[in-house]
Amino acid sequence: MRLSIVAVASLCAVLAMPAACAQKPAEPSGDETGERADPPPVERPAIDENWEAMGVWRSGFEESAFWTSDGEGPIWLKTYGDYQQLRSYMADDGIVRHGGGPALRLTVRGRIERGDPNGYGHLGAYVAEGDAQEYVSIEAITAEEYEAEVARIRASRGEPVQNR
Numbered sequence: 001m002r003l004s005i006v007a008v009a010s011l012c013a014v015l016a017m018p019a020a021c022a023q024k025p026a027e028p029s030g031d032e033t034g035e036r037a038d039p040p041p042v043e044r045p046a047i048d049e050n051w052e053a054m055g056v057w058r059s060g061f062e063e064s065a066f067w068t069s070d071g072e073g074p075i076w077l078k079t080y081g082d083y084q085q086l087r088s089y090m091a092d093d094g095i096v097r098h099g100g101g102p103a104l105r106l107t108v109r110g111r112i113e114r115g116d117p118n119g120y121g122h123l124g125a126y127v128a129e130g131d132a133q134e135y136v137s138i139e140a141i142t143a144e145e146y147e148a149e150v151a152r153i154r155a156s157r158g159e160p161v162q163n164r
Contacts, residue, residue: 043115051112051130056141056149058103062122066106066130071153075112075128076121086138103146107136 055068057077067073079086086104110133113120120129151161 043117045113045115047111047113049111050109052107052109052136053112053130054107054137055105056103056146057106058143058146064121065126065150066108067150067153069149071156072128073150073153074121074126075130076126077108077130077132079132086135103141103143105137105139105141105145106132108132109134109136 053066053068053070053072055066055073057064057066059065059077059079064077064079065074066077068075108130111131112128114128118124120126154161
């Protein structure tokens with residue numbers, strides 16, 4: 001009787017299963033007294049319900065990057081608040097288009113959440129999530145102005161500056 005390599009490997013795996021299942025699970029670790037160690041505390045994100053910030057924002061495909069003038073960012077900015085204020089700056093498809101680039105200088109009021117270890121926004125690439133409820137000021141800026149502001153913020157934090 002001839003058995004293929006796959007059949008032999010499957011047979012070996014089935015025969016080894018009872019031995020693997022019969023092993024006693026490892027004991028939980030503890031300190032020298034034999035007591036169980038407490039699990040580490042779960043960090044909860046910090047929420048600020050009265051957030052106000054000025055900065056630059058760019059919106060596009062899988063992007064809603066807001067960088068505050070005081071150096072925080074990128075923040076995933078949700079623009080659900082008084083959305084009609086932004087409409088005059090947006091094309092019919094919802095992408096901001098002014099001065100050669102999709103960017104605005106905004107002052108927003110709303111809510112922000114910080115501290116989720118998994119990040120925020122698309123692929124968790126953002127340090128916080130802001131929910132803009134009110135737009136105090138809106139100014140169209142060029143893509144170059146946006147990139148210069150982001151470069152300034154990154155340089156102030158000692159981060160490498162990325163050129164697009």
